[in-house]
Structures are given as structure tokens and as C-alpha cells.
Amino acid sequence: MSGLVIYGSYGYTGDLIAKAAVEYGLDPVLAGRERRTLESQADRLNCEFEVASLGEPDLLDMLLDDATAVLNCAGPFSRTWEPMVEACLRTGTHYLDITGELTVFEAIHRQDDRAEDAGVMLLPGVGFDVVPTDCLAAHLADRMPDAATLELAFRAENGVSRGTAKTMVEHLDGGGAVRRDGHIEDVPFAHESRTVDFGWGLDGQHVATIPWGDVSTAYHTTGIPNVTTYMAMPERAVRIQRAAGLVAPLLSLSPVRTGLQWLIGQTTDGPDAGERETGESHVWGEVRNAEGERAVSRLRGPHTYALTVETALSAAERALAGNAPAGYQTPAGAYGPELILDVEGVEREDVV
Ligand SMILES: NC(=O)c1ccc[n+]([C@@H]2O[C@H](COP(=O)([O-])OP(=O)(O)OC[C@H]3O[C@@H](n4cnc5c(N)ncnc54)[C@H](OP(=O)(O)O)[C@@H]3O)[C@@H](O)[C@H]2O)c1
CATH class of the missing domain: 3.40.50.720 (NAD(P)-binding Rossmann-like Domain)
Incomplete structure (x- = not known):
């Protein structure tokens, strides 16, 4: 055995x-x-x-x-x-x-x-949730032991699998979340956005907040009391996310959720072997301390799956x-x- x-x-x-x-x-x-x-x-x-x-x-x-x-x-x-x-x-x-x-x-x-x-x-x-982000958080905490805030962002290429899409639907009505002073706080969908440099150019990449697992885990790993997590998304997608927040109560209705999950079951396959071989993932992280000093690190790796x-x-x-x-x-x-x-x-x- x-x-x-x-x-x-x-x-x-x-x-x-x-x-x-x-x-x-x-x-x-x-x-x-x-x-x-x-x-x-x-x-x-x-x-x-x-x-x-x-x-x-x-x-x-x-x-x-x-x-x-x-x-x-x-x-x-x-x-x-x-x-x-x-x-x-x-x-x-x-x-x-x-x-x-x-x-x-x-x-x-x-x-x-x-x-x-x-x-x-x-x-x-x-x-991919949460090994790269958690490791980057720990690395940044090592670089700045008195860090008070941590921001993490990621960018993933080439689609999601059926189970991931179903899991996203499962939590659609949950809104967003950040960690403030050690406590998890509910916030609206995509309530903050910014640009970060994943490593290709000064224009950076537009990212918006999502309730990523690191709002929980990064605190347990590093003890940093303020954690915000972002995902890369175009500004238009941010507007859609924010609008989705308005219909969140509707999404909590079990028939709506079941209907969406059924639809995903019929239509979503997941990235194919070629996409998994060629796709890349990127993670960016920044810590700051009370003096306003900062440290920034990033990771680049294979496709998320x-x-x-x-x-x-x-x-x-x-x-x-x-x-x-x-x-x-x-x-x-x-x-x-x-x-x-x-x-x-x-x-x-x-x-x-
Ligand atoms: N950490 C990451 O980066 C990462 C990466 C990929 C996926 N995920 C997560 O992993 C999960 C699976 O994703 P996937 O795309 O592989 O999904 P999938 O293709 O739909 O497969 C889901 C598997 O879970 C089983 N399952 C679901 N509910 C079950 C239950 N109540 N009892 C027993 N078995 C159950 C399914 O069995 P049946 O067919 O019998 O229902 C199937 O074997 C999702 O939650 C996704 O978000 C995370």
C-alpha cells in the first residue's frame, strides 16, 4: 500500500x-x-x-x-x-x-x-493558490521583518478548469476581503485597483482586489497584520466585477448558483496540454513598514495548473x-x- x-x-x-x-x-x-x-x-x-x-x-x-x-x-x-x-x-x-x-x-x-x-x-x-504567493510573502517578511503591510498580486494565463469555475461561482456572493490590523474584513468586489510591474515595462499591469487565500494564509505565515491581494484584470473587467457585486444577493439564491454550475459543467474544459506548456504565471509582492520603507519582489513561473x-x-x-x-x-x-x-x-x- x-x-x-x-x-x-x-x-x-x-x-x-x-x-x-x-x-x-x-x-x-x-x-x-x-x-x-x-x-x-x-x-x-x-x-x-x-x-x-x-x-x-x-x-x-x-x-x-x-x-x-x-x-x-x-x-x-x-x-x-x-x-x-x-x-x-x-x-x-x-x-x-x-x-x-x-x-x-x-x-x-x-x-x-x-x-x-x-x-x-x-x-x-x-x-498555485497559495504556494507562490505564500512563499513570496515569507521571502518579503524575511527581507523586512518590521513590515506592517503586505500587498500581493498575481497574473495567470490561459483559462480555468471546470472545478475552478464552479468554485468561483460557489463564492460569488461572498464579496471581497482584506486583512486589517490582524482581522479579516469584508469589502466590496474589486474595491481597490492599481497597477503593478510584473516585470515587463513601466506601464505595469492593472490589478484589482480579490479575496485570495493569502488574506488568511499570509498572516499566519508572516504575522503581517495588513494584507491585500490582487488579481490582474483589465479595467473593463473591474467595472464588470463591481457591477457583479450589485447582483451578489441574486447569486446567493441556490437555483441561480446551481444553474450557473450546470452551465459551467456543460461548457468549460480547462487549459489543454499546449496551453499548460506555454503559459506563464506571475506573482508580485510589496511590503512596507511604519517608516514608509518598502521592499518589492516578484516571481515568474510555469502555467498555474x-x-x-x-x-x-x-x-x-x-x-x-x-x-x-x-x-x-x-x-x-x-x-x-x-x-x-x-x-x-x-x-x-x-x-x-
Ligand atoms: N490551488 C490551486 O491553484 C488550484 C488549481 C487547480 C484547481 N484548484 C481547485 O481544485 C478543485 C478541483 O478543480 P478541478 O478543475 O480539478 O475540478 P473538476 O474537474 O470538477 O474535479 C473535481 C473533482 O472533485 C470531486 N468532487 C467534487 N465534489 C465532491 C464531493 N462532494 N465528494 C466527492 N468528490 C467530489 C469530483 O468528483 P465527481 O466528478 O464525482 O463529482 C472530481 O473528481 C477546485 O475547487 C479548484 O478551484 C485549485
């Missing part, structure tokens, strides 16, 4: 991760709730598989009984983290996932004491090797700011 279980292995991202895990010789057990899809994936990848739905605690316990770590790829994670974390706490299995959902990070953070008591690591967010595969498996390999500090962890909190530099093709630059 392998030490690694990949749950939700036959989704778009789960399958990319499962294929790479096999290539890297990790011999994962594939798991999920749909027997037929799992069977054919396991056959294709020559792996063991186990069927277990999240509503069956006994089956989840059997699935995890001999495992060292589970990598949960079944999202939206607001619907999946809890039964899997509970099973991990019962069976003494390390938990990793690829969530980017702010509320999920905070909910898992609240299990810190229980995880420490169980000797279990809870490490959500080992994909290619990066997610590498960061998720890099973290999982560490956990399998016994490098799994007990309790709630962030990626850079557990493995340091250099974790991201292990990924081939990632470059970091200190600008100011």
Missing part, C-alpha cells in the same frame, strides 16, 4: 496530479466517489484505487488507515474539507489540499489544536518523507520561502 492517497483523483487537476505522481514513482492510491471513472483511471495509470464517498466515515477511515498522507483534490473544498480532515484526525493521516478558498483556510486553521494533539499536519493550499501539479507533489513528497510538522500549516510556514524555487522554471527577483 502506498503512503499517498489522492482523493478526487479523476477531476481535471486530480488527474494531472495523479499522472505526475505515477511518473515520479509515488505509487498513489486513487480515490473518489465514482467507481466507474476511478476504475478506468486506475487502469490507465496502473494504480490501486478505492471508492469512498465523503458521507461514509467508516470507508474514509479504511481508505486512510495505512496511508501517511492524503492529497485532497475534490473541490469546491467548502464541501469536502471537513469530512476528510475529520478522517485524517481519526486515523493520524497528514492532510493536504489544493484549495484557494479563504473560508476553508480559516476553518482548517481552527482545527490547529486538534491536529497538534493528533500529531497530524493540516496543510491546505498546496497549489502545471505549477499546481509540481507544488502539490513537492509538498506531498516532504510529508511522505516524514517532514510534516503537526498542526495547521501554511506552505511557506511548513517548508520555508524557498519551497517555490524547487519548481523547475520558477525565478525570483528582488526589485526594490
Whole structure:
């Protein structure tokens, strides 16, 4: 029996991760709730598989009984983290996932004491959300230990997968969020915008605030009390985002949400192999202290989904090797700011 279980292995991202895990010789057990899809994936990848739905605690316990770590790829994670974390706490299995959902990070953070008591690591967010941003935040905090504010921005190319789009719909009515004086505050959609220089030219790139997972995680990693996160988007898209805030109450209606998710299920595929090979991702970060001094660094790396595969498996390999500090962890909190530099093709630059 392998030490690694990949749950939700036959989704778009789960399958990319499962294929790479096999290539890297990790011999994962594939798991999920749909027997037929799992069977054919396991056959294709020559792996063991186990069927277990999240509503069956006994089956989840059997699935995890001999495992060292589970990598949960079944999202939206607001619907999946809890039964899997509970099973991990019962069976003494390390938990990793690829969530980017702010509320999920905070909910898992609240299990810190229980995880420490169980000797279990809870490490959500080992994909593009939030490994590069979290590592850049930790690097900037090292550069400026008295930083009082942190701003992070990212730019991703070439589309999203079905599950990511569904997860975005899941949180459409949640508005935005920033961290102020150590507390998470609700703010409107895209309430602030600015330009940042991702590394190509003085005109910079237009970015607007989104409630990225780092509003939770960067604080736990660095202790910096004020955190704002931005995503690159053209000014026209910012206007649309702000208008979407006006219809947010409508989006919270379950039939509207279900309808949108059905539509995504019918129409969204996800980036193809060519896009994943050629696309790039960019992360920019800035810290300031009370004296107004600043430090700016940025990262450039592979396509977000290619990066997610590498960061998720890099973290999982560490956990399998016994490098799994007990309790709630962030990626850079557990493995340091250099974790991201292990990924081939990632470059970091200190600008100011
Ligand atoms: N951190 C990152 O950078 C990053 C990168 C990529 C994706 N993601 C996130 O990862 C998640 C998956 O994305 P994706 O594009 O791979 O989605 P996808 O293709 O729709 O796959 C989702 C997988 O999760 C399973 N699943 C969903 N709800 C479940 C539940 N309640 N119980 C059991 N299994 C469940 C699905 O199984 P069924 O088909 O049986 O429903 C499927 O195997 C999304 O939340 C996305 O936002 C994060």
C-alpha cells in the first residue's frame, strides 16, 4: 500500500496530479466517489484505487488507515474539507489540499489544536493558490521583518478548469476581503485597483482586489497584520466585477448558483496540454513598514495548473518523507520561502 492517497483523483487537476505522481514513482492510491471513472483511471495509470464517498466515515477511515498522507483534490473544498480532515484526525493521516478558498483556510486553521494533539499536519493550499504567493510573502517578511503591510498580486494565463469555475461561482456572493490590523474584513468586489510591474515595462499591469487565500494564509505565515491581494484584470473587467457585486444577493439564491454550475459543467474544459506548456504565471509582492520603507519582489513561473501539479507533489513528497510538522500549516510556514524555487522554471527577483 502506498503512503499517498489522492482523493478526487479523476477531476481535471486530480488527474494531472495523479499522472505526475505515477511518473515520479509515488505509487498513489486513487480515490473518489465514482467507481466507474476511478476504475478506468486506475487502469490507465496502473494504480490501486478505492471508492469512498465523503458521507461514509467508516470507508474514509479504511481508505486512510495505512496511508501517511492524503492529497485532497475534490473541490469546491467548502464541501469536502471537513469530512476528510475529520478522517485524517481519526486515523493520524497528514492532510493536504489544493484549495484557494479563504473560508476553508480559516476553518482548517481552527482545527490547529486538534491536529497538534493528533500529531497530524493540516496543510491546505498546496497549489498555485497559495504556494507562490505564500512563499513570496515569507521571502518579503524575511527581507523586512518590521513590515506592517503586505500587498500581493498575481497574473495567470490561459483559462480555468471546470472545478475552478464552479468554485468561483460557489463564492460569488461572498464579496471581497482584506486583512486589517490582524482581522479579516469584508469589502466590496474589486474595491481597490492599481497597477503593478510584473516585470515587463513601466506601464505595469492593472490589478484589482480579490479575496485570495493569502488574506488568511499570509498572516499566519508572516504575522503581517495588513494584507491585500490582487488579481490582474483589465479595467473593463473591474467595472464588470463591481457591477457583479450589485447582483451578489441574486447569486446567493441556490437555483441561480446551481444553474450557473450546470452551465459551467456543460461548457468549460480547462487549459489543454499546449496551453499548460506555454503559459506563464506571475506573482508580485510589496511590503512596507511604519517608516514608509518598502521592499518589492516578484516571481515568474510555469502555467498555474502545471505549477499546481509540481507544488502539490513537492509538498506531498516532504510529508511522505516524514517532514510534516503537526498542526495547521501554511506552505511557506511548513517548508520555508524557498519551497517555490524547487519548481523547475520558477525565478525570483528582488526589485526594490
Ligand atoms: N490551488 C490551486 O491553484 C488550484 C488549481 C487547480 C484547481 N484548484 C481547485 O481544485 C478543485 C478541483 O478543480 P478541478 O478543475 O480539478 O475540478 P473538476 O474537474 O470538477 O474535479 C473535481 C473533482 O472533485 C470531486 N468532487 C467534487 N465534489 C465532491 C464531493 N462532494 N465528494 C466527492 N468528490 C467530489 C469530483 O468528483 P465527481 O466528478 O464525482 O463529482 C472530481 O473528481 C477546485 O475547487 C479548484 O478551484 C485549485
